[in-house]
Amino acid sequence: MDGVNEWFKRMVVDGIQPDTAIFNTILKGFSQRGDIANMDNLIDQMRDAGCAPDIRTYTTVLKVLARRRDALASEALFKRMIREGITPDRFAVTTLMNAHVEAGSWKGVIRVFDYLRNTRAKDHLLGIEVFNTLLKAYVLIGAPLEVVTKMFHRLESAGVKPTNRTFALLIQSACQSGRIGVAKRMLDEM
Numbered sequence: 001m002d003g004v005n006e007w008f009k010r011m012v013v014d015g016i017q018p019d020t021a022i023f024n025t026i027l028k029g030f031s032q033r034g035d036i037a038n039m040d041n042l043i044d045q046m047r048d049a050g051c052a053p054d055i056r057t058y059t060t061v062l063k064v065l066a067r068r069r070d071a072l073a074s075e076a077l078f079k080r081m082i083r084e085g086i087t088p089d090r091f092a093v094t095t096l097m098n099a100h101v102e103a104g105s106w107k108g109v110i111r112v113f114d115y116l117r118n119t120r121a122k123d124h125l126l127g128i129e130v131f132n133t134l135l136k137a138y139v140l141i142g143a144p145l146e147v148v149t150k151m152f153h154r155l156e157s158a159g160v161k162p163t164n165r166t167f168a169l170l171i172q173s174a175c176q177s178g179r180i181g182v183a184k185r186m187l188d189e190m
Contacts, residue, residue: 020051031064059092066099074099094129101137109137135169148173
């Protein structure tokens with residue numbers, strides 16, 4: 001990060017105006033360290049330089065907040081992103097859902113999923129990543145296998161194809177429920 005900061009300072013001194021892509025690259029470095037304070041400062045610098053944060057900017061910060069299990073800050077940031085006119089993509093939505101999963105905020109996961117189902121862009125946003133995150137939440141709270149299976153069957157009506165991760169979550173739920181025969185059938189179907 002010291003090298004990145006030095007390079008950034010040289011750009012400014014040489015009169016080279018950094019763009020959003022450069023700010024996002026530096027932001028990613030701070031995110032890998034979990035350095036929220038410097039991330040906030042950098043976003044302020046972006047705005048001061050006339051570079052508006054974009055979907056990548058917000059998703060990078062959302063990932064850090066999710067790792068910190070800070071669902072409230074994640075949701076506030078997501079709402080700010082929408083207020084600023086940035087259209088969420090699957091990665092941003094999945095990251096927000098995962099922040100709620102990691103924080104144990106099951107109602108938050110369902111609230112985000114309900115938001116998705118009721119949005120005009122739901123066909124674009126309701127991808128397998130979102131369903132897998134929802135299934136992960138159900139498995140982690142120990143939801144009955146029937147609930148997890150019901151969600152699994154909703155994939156077909158949503159036009160979404162399950163992945164190996166989807167089946168793994170279903171198998172995990174079956175094992176937690178002591179239904180090894182069902183887990184074996186799911187493995188065979190996978």
